[in-house]
Amino acid sequence: MNPPARTAKRRFRADKPVVFLLCSLPLLRLVLRAFGVSSLSLGPNPVEALLHGLGLWGLRLLLLTLCVRPATVTLRQPRLMRLRRMLGLWAFTYLALHFLTWLVLDRGLDLSGIAADIVKRPFISVGFAALLLLIPLAVTSTDRWMRRLGRRWHSLHGLVYVAALLGSLHFLWLVKADWREPALYITAYMALMAWRWWKRRPGVGKSPMQPLRQT
Amino acid sequence: MRRTQASLQPLPSEITPPERYFNRRDVITALAAAGAVGTGIPRNVLAAPLKATRNPRFSLNEDINSFEDITSYNNFYEFGTDKADPAQRAGRFKPQPWSMVVAGECAKPGTYTLEDILKPHALEERIYRLRCVEAWSMVIPWVGFPLGALLQRFEPNSKARYVAFKTVLRPDEMPGQRFPVLDWPYVEGLRIDEAMHPLALLAVGLYGQTLPNQNGAPLRLVVPWKYGFKSIKSIVEIRFTERQPATSWNISAPREYGFYANVNPAVDHPRWSQAQERRIGAGLFASKQATLPFNGYAAQVAALYSGLDLRRFY
Numbered sequence: 001m002n003p004p005a006r007t008a009k010r011r012f013r014a015d016k017p018v019v020f021l022l023c024s025l026p027l028l029r030l031v032l033r034a035f036g037v038s039s040l041s042l043g044p045n046p047v048e049a050l051l052h053g054l055g056l057w058g059l060r061l062l063l064l065t066l067c068v069r070p071a072t073v074t075l076r077q078p079r080l081m082r083l084r085r086m087l088g089l090w091a092f093t094y095l096a097l098h099f100l101t102w103l104v105l106d107r108g109l110d111l112s113g114i115a116a117d118i119v120k121r122p123f124i125s126v127g128f129a130a131l132l133l134l135i136p137l138a139v140t141s142t143d144r145w146m147r148r149l150g151r152r153w154h155s156l157h158g159l160v161y162v163a164a165l166l167g168s169l170h171f172l173w174l175v176k177a178d179w180r181e182p183a184l185y186i187t188a189y190m191a192l193m194a195w196r197w198w199k200r201r202p203g204v205g206k207s208p209m210q211p212l213r214q215t
Numbered sequence: 216m217r218r219t220q221a222s223l224q225p226l227p228s229e230i231t232p233p234e235r236y237f238n239r240r241d242v243i244t245a246l247a248a249a250g251a252v253g254t255g256i257p258r259n260v261l262a263a264p265l266k267a268t269r270n271p272r273f274s275l276n277e278d279i280n281s282f283e284d285i286t287s288y289n290n291f292y293e294f295g296t297d298k299a300d301p302a303q304r305a306g307r308f309k310p311q312p313w314s315m316v317v318a319g320e321c322a323k324p325g326t327y328t329l330e331d332i333l334k335p336h337a338l339e340e341r342i343y344r345l346r347c348v349e350a351w352s353m354v355i356p357w358v359g360f361p362l363g364a365l366l367q368r369f370e371p372n373s374k375a376r377y378v379a380f381k382t383v384l385r386p387d388e389m390p391g392q393r394f395p396v397l398d399w400p401y402v403e404g405l406r407i408d409e410a411m412h413p414l415a416l417l418a419v420g421l422y423g424q425t426l427p428n429q430n431g432a433p434l435r436l437v438v439p440w441k442y443g444f445k446s447i448k449s450i451v452e453i454r455f456t457e458r459q460p461a462t463s464w465n466i467s468a469p470r471e472y473g474f475y476a477n478v479n480p481a482v483d484h485p486r487w488s489q490a491q492e493r494r495i496g497a498g499l500f501a502s503k504q505a506t507l508p509f510n511g512y513a514a515q516v517a518a519l520y521s522g523l524d525l526r527r528f529y
């Protein structure tokens with residue numbers, strides 16, 4: 001497969017605005033629920049509802065980001081690659097808000113308690129580590145940084161695999177007994193990693209998709 | 216803020232004839248005919264008012280949670296593991312007719328109908344704190360009678376050192392039981408002196424009416440100084456035993472949930488702190504509050520555990 005022709009006419013494509021809107025819907029719904037718009041509500045435990053809603057959607061979007069390349073290759077739709085950055089940034093947005101909700105609404109900015117939790121509670125440690133790993137990726141997601149870092153950009157952004165694994169473990173680790181949903185995410189993660197490993201196995205030449213310029 | 220002041224909450228003043236209470240089945244039939252059953256409405260549509268007098272000795276002067284909060288935010292894994300599941304999926308559960316097996320080390324084992332069980336007991340209302348092991352809490356106006364008074368009727372013998380409880384197993388009516396999240400049926404237990412303690416309540420109602428299905432209809436335990444999972448719901452068996460009985464959460468994760476499960480801010484759950492709790496209904500911007508030893512009932516129950524290492528026997 002070849003990268004899309006550079007000479008293709010610039011014309012309006014709806015894919016990015018549509019995906020942007022779709023990604024914003026869960027957040028919009030949480031905001032409407034938080035403000036009690038038209039009988040929506042966050043329910044009896046609003047802090048938990050907000051915290052879990054943001055975390056879950058962050059993790060889902062992060063895993064969806066990892067689906068982009070397999071989907072691009074398998075469906076032979078190079079244009080899909082254009083959506084990856086936006087998905088990743090939306091995932092980061094949800095996860096950063098998840099963290100802020102925990103910091104401010106759940107822990108009430110009790111800094112010593114927060115620090116103790118991050119150190120003492122393994123599920124919080126891994127969640128926190130995942131978010132930290134995502135910060136440099138969000139910062140270097142611009143075209144400028146891609147050009148500046150060149151090949152190193154790809155090595156750096158390999159951290160997303162670690163972050164997604166830690167994020168899935170964070171979820172698995174906090175449930176009491178019903179591991180079905182976190183297990184689903186971990187299975188998805190492993191399937192996506194297996195696909196990558198399969199594509200990189202010896203004898204298969206270079207990755208079939210050359211890095212694309214994201215416009 | 217969807218909470219009301221305890222002292223303002225009116226009690227049902229009408230005397231409810233027992234026929235009315237025990238004829239909930241007729242109500243159910245009537246509702247079924249009207250197509251109102253099984254719609255998943257989280258309302259206590261089958262509720263019957265109960266005659267109960269508030270027992271001031273056992274009632275808190277704290278804000279009571281709203282009926283809505285108490286009946287829509289539940290941990291009752293038999294109906295699903297999401298807090299909203301029980302209210303949405305308990306509609307098909309039939310709490311009438313009901314009977315309970317009494318077995319083990321006692322003089323009067325047998326099968327007792329709910330009517331047999333309730334007949335001699337005067338119902339009372341008690342406002343208790345409920346502290347979940349997940350670090351949230353509510354204040355609930357239960358209607359029930361002391362567990363000890365019922366247990367005495369079965370004349371436990373000297374070998375009866377523990378009491379084991381079992382929840383009904385009905386996967387047809389309890390969709391959560393179709394997947395082994397826990398080892399069904401749910402089982403719980405108390406030491407006999409804990410079970411005989413005047414604070415241990417058998418509840419048949421809340422807010423002056425019969426228990427909604429999602430809250431453990433028709434008969435549930437309430438042990439307010441222990442984490443909520445000890446307060447087993449929809450009880451079908453009581454067994455007096457010599458040995459400490461197995462308990463569901465302890466089977467599921469022995470390092471995390473002990474047999475005693477007394478509320479204790481000084482002993483953390485291995486994965487999270489138990490020092491604080493979030494009061495349900497307090498809103499998005501309320502801060503957490505400190506958890507009290509034995510959930511605030513230390514003066515009444517701490518003596519039960521003198522000499523027991525509460526770190527080891529969590």
